[in-house]
Amino acid sequence: MPIEESANSGDREPEITLPPQPVWVQLAFAFTLLFTAIHLYWAVGGTWGLPLLALQEKAAVQAVNWVVSVIMVIGALFVLALNHPIGRRVPSWTLLVPLWIGAVVCVSHAIYGLITKALYLSGWHGAVNFPVVAGVSPATAAAENRHSAVLDILVFEPCFLIQGLLLALAAWQFIRTPAGRRRWRMSLIAGIALIDVFGLLLDLAGKQFAIS
Numbered sequence: 001m002p003i004e005e006s007a008n009s010g011d012r013e014p015e016i017t018l019p020p021q022p023v024w025v026q027l028a029f030a031f032t033l034l035f036t037a038i039h040l041y042w043a044v045g046g047t048w049g050l051p052l053l054a055l056q057e058k059a060a061v062q063a064v065n066w067v068v069s070v071i072m073v074i075g076a077l078f079v080l081a082l083n084h085p086i087g088r089r090v091p092s093w094t095l096l097v098p099l100w101i102g103a104v105v106c107v108s109h110a111i112y113g114l115i116t117k118a119l120y121l122s123g124w125h126g127a128v129n130f131p132v133v134a135g136v137s138p139a140t141a142a143a144e145n146r147h148s149a150v151l152d153i154l155v156f157e158p159c160f161l162i163q164g165l166l167l168a169l170a171a172w173q174f175i176r177t178p179a180g181r182r183r184w185r186m187s188l189i190a191g192i193a194l195i196d197v198f199g200l201l202l203d204l205a206g207k208q209f210a211i212s
Contacts, residue, residue, distance in 0.1 A: 022082070022083050022170070022173050022174075024166065024169035024170045024172070024173045025079060025080075025082045025083045025170045025173060025174070026083075027166050027169075027170075028079045028163075028166035028167050028169065028170035029076055029079045029080050029170075031162060031163060031166050032072055032075055032076040032079060032163065032166075032167075033073075033076055035072060035159055035163050036069050036072040036073060036076070038159070039065045039068045039069045039072065040065070040069050042061060042062065042065040043062050043065035043066045043068075043069055044062070045058065045062060049151055049155065049156065051130070051144070051145070051148040052130070052133050052136065052141060052144040052145065052148070053130075053131045053133050056133055056134075075098065075099075075102055075167075078095055078098050078099060079099070079167065079170050081095055082095060082099075082170055082171065082173070082174040087174065092174075092175075095171070095174065096171055096174070096175075096184075099167050099168075099170065099171040100171065100184075100187065100188065100191070102163075102164070102167045103164045103165070103167040103168040103171070103188060104164070104188060104191035104192055104195065105164070105195075106160045106161070106163045106164030106167065107160070107161060107164035107165065107168070107188075107192050108164075108191070108192045108195040108196050108199075109157070109160045109164075110157045110158070110160035110161035110164060111161075111192065111196050112195070112196050112199045112200070113152055113153075113156075113157040113160065114153060114157045114161075115127075115196075115200070116128050116203065117149040117150075117152050117153050117157070118153065120145075120149050121146065121149050121150065121153075126203075127203055128145075128149065130145040130148070168184075168188055171184065172184055172185070
């Protein structure tokens with residue numbers, strides 16, 4: 001991924017002046033906290049939006065969502081650091097690398113999820129690996145899985161997409177040179193494409209890349 005490289009002052013590109021109110025940083029921070037609230041809801045025992053298997057394994061789901069919530073709060077602090085003096089006192093890669101990972105994971109998750117859930121709803125049920133839950137009839141499982149796929153398409157995958165795009169834009173706004181911003185965009189596109197193409201190829205081969 002791109003990292004702004006040091007250069008002799010005579011060769012350095014003119015730096016882009018950051019706006020006094022970096023809107024992408026603020027939006028990314030706010031949305032990260034909002035998205036964290038969903039995971040906190042599941043962490044404390046909420047069940048709305050959970051797939052069928054998760055309802056059967058609540059303790060594990062709660063533990064996972066506590067971990068995810070902590071990671072997201074840390075991510076929000078990284079975003080906030082972009083607009084803080086500390087962001088100029090540390091090497092840029094210490095902020096850009098975590099945000100690059102977060103942006104690529106979120107956007108690729110959204111694209112892959114939207115495609116596979118749409119294929120599932122269109123009749124290709126092999127596109128999504130909904131685990132078989134003991135004690136649940138096939139008819140009930142089919143209805144619940146369809147509901148989960150619809151909810152993912154309408155709510156959760158768009159949330160992943162928004163989260164990833166805001167992280168990408170917040171970091172882009174932090175980068176001060178045109179060349180650095182171009183490298184940032186291209187590295188994001190490459191990372192997202194690599195993950196999603198790999199996942200879709202696995203699906204075509206009858207393998208499973210992700211579990212809903």
